[in-house]
Amino acid sequence: MLKKLTVALSERSYPIYIGQNILTNFQSFPLKSGERVLIATNDTIAPLYLNAVEKMLEENGVKVDTVVVPDGEKYKTIETWNTILTSLLAKNHTRNSVLIALGGGVIGDVVGFAAACYQRGIRFIQVPTTLLSQVDSSVGGKTAINHPLGKNMIGAFYQPQAVVIDINCLKTLPQRELSAGLAEVIKYGIIMDQDFFNWLEQHIEDLLALEPNAMSYCIAHCCELKAKIVAADETEQDLRAILNLGHTYGHAIEAELGYGNWLHGEAISVGMLMAAQSAKLLGHFKESNINRIKQLLIRAKLPVTKPEMMSTESYITHMLRDKKVLSGKLRLVLPFEIGQVQVIDDVNQEIVLQSIELCQ
Missing domain, CATH: 3.40.50.1970 (Rossmann fold)
Structure with missing residues (x-):
């Protein structure tokens, strides 16, 4: 069909x-x-x-x-x-x-x-x-x-x-690549669709097993969400930035370790947890929600701790080169609830460093 x-x-x-x-x-x-x-x-x-x-x-x-x-x-x-x-x-x-x-x-x-x-x-x-x-x-x-x-x-x-x-x-598709894709799937639930996140908690093993009905629904729903955002903000002036949840942290991992040593989805998995920790430290996100995200990522066979060989300070150098940085100030997509995120300007670097430390 x-x-x-x-x-x-x-x-x-x-x-x-x-x-x-x-x-x-x-x-x-x-x-x-x-x-x-x-x-x-x-x-x-x-x-x-x-x-x-x-x-x-x-x-x-x-x-x-x-x-x-x-x-x-x-x-x-x-x-x-x-x-x-x-x-x-x-x-x-x-x-x-x-x-x-x-x-x-x-x-x-x-x-x-x-x-x-x-x-x-x-x-x-x-x-x-x-x-x-x-x-x-x-x-x-x-x-x-x-x-x-x-x-x-x-x-x-x-x-x-x-x-x-x-x-x-x-x-x-190799298992590792399939899991890497699931990181972006889980991202959609966190940024804009709590019901979809709940569905993923019930069906993540079906997706890992490539169950056709579950996979078809998952891909179509993600594409519908992405299409809606792109239609509203094609060149990422505002709304489309929410698709970058975890990416500022994740891109730092990819750049520091050498592209391909960690898959993009693997880096985004850890990056989303770092963003969640930042939101918690700023008083916007509950520890219980961090645990839900972490458990779903683990079930999807994704990493949830930062690379051992990467120092905490090395993240900042890469993050300050990120396309979302404004006037030298860190601009991050942070979750406020599962299904709701906001773009926060000028996040204190100490908060960022603490967030990274919490993911080890």
Whole structure:
């Protein structure tokens, strides 16, 4: 069964298709016979899905080129971005060509940024294959590459033409990657949907077991929440910032340890607990709610303590480079209740340091 959602952005609105075995369903792709595409994927996903997608498109009259790049967060770089652009140029693609991002969040972000830049912008389609990318990064048009001094610091807001989510792709996902995706799922419950958080407490084992009905509901609901936020605040001027719960702390972990040593979702798991501790120290959040979040993260097989090899002070250096910092002052998304967060400006660094210490 195919479910269709819409990201409502006026003339730039686009569909999100969610279903099983839709990776090779041509009706899910906004393409026509005679068009040219470049499928960009990585060397983990290529052996699993590239041939099937390529064959389906060619059988429907689409002219297909491909480029395969290395897999992993450490390759979310200007070099990988340039490899995709070079492939477009070498194969004489035009402004009418379409890029297809076949892979997880790294591929989606790098390919989206390449699409935003190539000849000042060409169409692209997100085909996310990991849980994290299906529930979060493929929706909303945030595209970027990393810099050694900061995560996602070079990029653009650039919306796809469509998002095609085949939940069967999760069957080939390693357990660690599945859990990393659940961190972003749990985030949605904390920031804006207490009922969904309650549902996750009842069904987290079903999601770990890839139970189809539970997973379909979970992905669709997360996409609905994300689409609602993006439609209200596309370029993160206000409301969309709440999606960054735990990210300022988590990005510091990723940057300090080297991208890919901790998965993004793993870093966000600990980052959300650090944010919760900050909220508690400021008098906004109950200890009992911290315990509920912690227990759910543990059941999702996610880390709940900070990396042993990372000093508390090293967080501040990275956090002050975060995109949400205003005039050198830390700006954090903090929970007030499960299902409600607020953006707090100028959080005292001592509070931040204490919060980090409480997560060891």
